Amino acid sequence: MPTLSDVIGLLEGWYPPHTAEDWDAVGLTCGDPASDVRRILLAVDPVLAVADEARAFDADLVVTHHPLFLRATHGVAATTPKGRLVHQLITNGCALYTAHTNADAPADGVSESLALALGLVDPEPLEPNARGPLDKIVVFAPRDSAPAIRAALTDVGAGAIGDYDSCSFSTPGEGRFRPLDGAQPTIGAVGELETVEEVRIEAVLARELRSAVVTAMLAAHPYEEPAYDVIELATLDDLTSGSGRIGRLEKPLSLKEFADRVAGVLPTTAQGVRVAGDPARRVETVALCGGAGDFLLDRARAAGADVYLTSDLRHHPASESREYGGPALVDVAHWAAEWTWLPVLQRKLATALGDTVETRVSATNTDPWTFHVAGRD
Numbered sequence: 001m002p003t004l005s006d007v008i009g010l011l012e013g014w015y016p017p018h019t020a021e022d023w024d025a026v027g028l029t030c031g032d033p034a035s036d037v038r039r040i041l042l043a044v045d046p047v048l049a050v051a052d053e054a055r056a057f058d059a060d061l062v063v064t065h066h067p068l069f070l071r072a073t074h075g076v077a078a079t080t081p082k083g084r085l086v087h088q089l090i091t092n093g094c095a096l097y098t099a100h101t102n103a104d105a106p107a108d109g110v111s112e113s114l115a116l117a118l119g120l121v122d123p124e125p126l127e128p129n130a131r132g133p134l135d136k137i138v139v140f141a142p143r144d145s146a147p148a149i150r151a152a153l154t155d156v157g158a159g160a161i162g163d164y165d166s167c168s169f170s171t172p173g174e175g176r177f178r179p180l181d182g183a184q185p186t187i188g189a190v191g192e193l194e195t196v197e198e199v200r201i202e203a204v205l206a207r208e209l210r211s212a213v214v215t216a217m218l219a220a221h222p223y224e225e226p227a228y229d230v231i232e233l234a235t236l237d238d239l240t241s242g243s244g245r246i247g248r249l250e251k252p253l254s255l256k257e258f259a260d261r262v263a264g265v266l267p268t269t270a271q272g273v274r275v276a277g278d279p280a281r282r283v284e285t286v287a288l289c290g291g292a293g294d295f296l297l298d299r300a301r302a303a304g305a306d307v308y309l310t311s312d313l314r315h316h317p318a319s320e321s322r323e324y325g326g327p328a329l330v331d332v333a334h335w336a337a338e339w340t341w342l343p344v345l346q347r348k349l350a351t352a353l354g355d356t357v358e359t360r361v362s363a364t365n366t367d368p369w370t371f372h373v374a375g376r377d
């Protein structure tokens, strides 16, 4: 049976906490990492109705998307709703863990889950994250020492590309040098021009490894004064991680048909599906963002999306986007959009943990809006 610490290890591998926004508060809110986990409840919001559901399910862990505490907290007395929730969870031996903005951007995250639920083909980030900064090291060494230098580079992590390690490239050539007074050359003699069969070795490395890689290379290099370059590489987009998603529908739909599909895929809410645009407008390229996605309106327009789907669209940004010829807009309940991540997370946990653990997607609708009046006819 896995411990809470084992389950957290899985979650943090998929949704690394260091990728959360600076203002966010993710991770373990309560719970003992050494305790056993048999049942996990997955929910969007850490609210009392979900804690009640966790008690009825006898859950050992609740994983939520939204954090319980986002601001400084000076106590968890049961005199406030949040304090009462913490008490209830601890009394019932149930931990609470949050993956919030760190679960928005990556593969199998909130926006990608929403995109796949709506049937988008090959969704890519609407605003890709930058890949981690890379350097390249280029070293010139006598041919015989090349294997030792390549090994020294890869031992400290240079040459890692995606699912590969030990990546490097070597080109043979001629090195020339003349040792001067005071030099103690490994090859050649003071005052004489020397020509040596050398190898140019190059490998990429994460920039944070720069000094470790240079130190390891110098230690392995036989020369008194090794020749080497460290080059900063251009920053490229990460095509698997970023804010929102954009993709195509397999078959174009009218905006009305698309809105109907959205309503059919998402859990039902009081708000329903609000739409801005001509119902007959042809929709093929869809941009979207789980959660409050005002900030990607311009990006969706620049990317040529036919429609942009998100939550919590405010009057002014929505109105301006429409005036400037932006995409049709679809506004859905924040809870419903982010809910689409829960079945994805459930599948991942079930695959990783097998039947040692029972997982359940919360059946509680935690959308704060409870009814809707269309207006007078």
Ligand SMILES: [Zn+2]
Binding pocket: 066, 290, 291, 292, 334, 338
């Ligand atoms: Zn949210």
